[in-house]
Amino acid sequence: MPYYRRIGNIPPKRHTQFRQPDGSLYAEELMGQEGFSSDSSLLYHRHLPTAIVAAEEYEPQAWSRQANRPLKPRHIQTHKLDTTGADPILGRQHLLANDDCRISYVVADQPSPLYRNAIGDECVYVEAGRARVETSFGALEVAEGDYVIIPTSVIHRIVPLTGAGPLRTLVIEATGHIGPPRRYLSVRGQLLEHAPYCERDLRGPSEPLLVDDTDVEVYVQHRSRGAGPGNNVGWTKFTYAHHPFDVVGWDGCLYPWAFSIHDFEPITGRVHQPPPVHQTFEGPNFVICSFVPRKVDYHPLSIPVPYNHHNVDSDEMLFYTGGNYEARRGSGIEQGSISLHPGGFTHGPQPGAPERAIGVDYFDELAVMVDTFRPLDLCEPALAAEDPGYAWTWARRDAPTAGAPDTATG
Numbered sequence: 001m002p003y004y005r006r007i008g009n010i011p012p013k014r015h016t017q018f019r020q021p022d023g024s025l026y027a028e029e030l031m032g033q034e035g036f037s038s039d040s041s042l043l044y045h046r047h048l049p050t051a052i053v054a055a056e057e058y059e060p061q062a063w064s065r066q067a068n069r070p071l072k073p074r075h076i077q078t079h080k081l082d083t084t085g086a087d088p089i090l091g092r093q094h095l096l097a098n099d100d101c102r103i104s105y106v107v108a109d110q111p112s113p114l115y116r117n118a119i120g121d122e123c124v125y126v127e128a129g130r131a132r133v134e135t136s137f138g139a140l141e142v143a144e145g146d147y148v149i150i151p152t153s154v155i156h157r158i159v160p161l162t163g164a165g166p167l168r169t170l171v172i173e174a175t176g177h178i179g180p181p182r183r184y185l186s187v188r189g190q191l192l193e194h195a196p197y198c199e200r201d202l203r204g205p206s207e208p209l210l211v212d213d214t215d216v217e218v219y220v221q222h223r224s225r226g227a228g229p230g231n232n233v234g235w236t237k238f239t240y241a242h243h244p245f246d247v248v249g250w251d252g253c254l255y256p257w258a259f260s261i262h263d264f265e266p267i268t269g270r271v272h273q274p275p276p277v278h279q280t281f282e283g284p285n286f287v288i289c290s291f292v293p294r295k296v297d298y299h300p301l302s303i304p305v306p307y308n309h310h311n312v313d314s315d316e317m318l319f320y321t322g323g324n325y326e327a328r329r330g331s332g333i334e335q336g337s338i339s340l341h342p343g344g345f346t347h348g349p350q351p352g353a354p355e356r357a358i359g360v361d362y363f364d365e366l367a368v369m370v371d372t373f374r375p376l377d378l379c380e381p382a383l384a385a386e387d388p389g390y391a392w393t394w395a396r397r398d399a400p401t402a403g404a405p406d407t408a409t410g
């Protein structure tokens with residue numbers, strides 16, 4: 001990703017002899033994206049990264065999935081999906097999916113197994129709790145508000161840390177790569193001055209993570225011919241002869257990294273700013289945006305909440321992850337709620353919200369948005385946690401005191 005990083009011991013010249021204390025060669029591995037025509041890193045292993053001793057198919061939890069028909073705005077109450085004894089990877093409950101991305105939610109209190117997603121990058125957003133993300137590139141300590149970007153095929157595991165409550169994460173699994181919006185990057189990849197964050201805000205591994213072990217299982221999610229569109233996923237459990245955390249050093253621009261939503265510097269204006277100012281990352285056919293506490297529109301006649309709007313080429317998913325929800329009392333939206341406003345439906349603030357917002361100069365809100373160009377299907381857990389009355393709240397037909405989220409994000 002964003003910029004060059006060098007960790008641990010590496011030889012001065014790439015692709016040259018680099019020997020271990022016993023005189024044997026380290027095993028060099030090039031991990032590269034887009035046919036080795038994009039970002040890559042060179043890793044130096046104590047053992048062969050190719051040495052597997054067993055492979056068996058794994059059947060993950062299967063969730064049914066259906067199209068959003070009849071087309072409706074949806075409200076999913078993720079905290080109704082709370083479980084105990086789950087891990088942050090195999091315990092993911094699928095919510096929304098299309099052929100470009102899949103969005104899941106998990107409440108975890110157990111360490112995950114070792115895992116590799118060979119289909120695409122993952123963005124793990126931490127709603128609550130703390131964790132240590134252990135990878136073959138080193139470890140990242142993450143906490144509430146962190147986005148963790150794990151590039152395709154990086155072997156890792158997620159270990160919830162005790163004392164901070166269960167780990168709650170929203171996970172966006174892509175079928176390609178996730179990174180900063182291109183308009184914020186120089187031609188050589190530096191984050192530009194008008195970007196809402198910069199390299200200083202990004203955290204990467206700082207030292208190698210070495211584990212000695214043999215016959216180690218790694219769950220691999222990979223491309224496979226499946227039962228139909230959107231189901232081209234397979235799982236295989238490899239057993240490696242040696243623990244994959246055997247990298248003594250690496251360098252390059254491909255590695256796992258973290259960015260806190262609290263380091264996102266909001267872009268504000270005299271009148272209401274359009275959704276792209278909140279964009280934080282882009283992926284294949286989707287974007288990820290951050291709505292953070294901020295001063296709001298300061299034109300003397302401004303209306304701080306958004307206008308009704310129709311994102312005609314996208315579905316908009318919004319995850320409410322913090323802030324003052326007292327202002328939204330009666331809307332049904334609460335901490336952990338997800339709203340889905342699909343293309344084909346005009347959405348906006350609840351009736352009366354624009355008048356109430358006039359004169360307000362600050363919004364204390366925290367939300368993560370995923371806008372997808374292809375429509376999102378609803379997965380079984382999302383339907384189980386759905387508030388069925390949400391679609392009618394703008395009309396106030398079923399609940400005269402209820403409304404759409406009284407929020408700046410919309």
Ligand SMILES: [Fe+2]
Nearest residue numbers: 309316409410
């Ligand atoms: Fe919107």
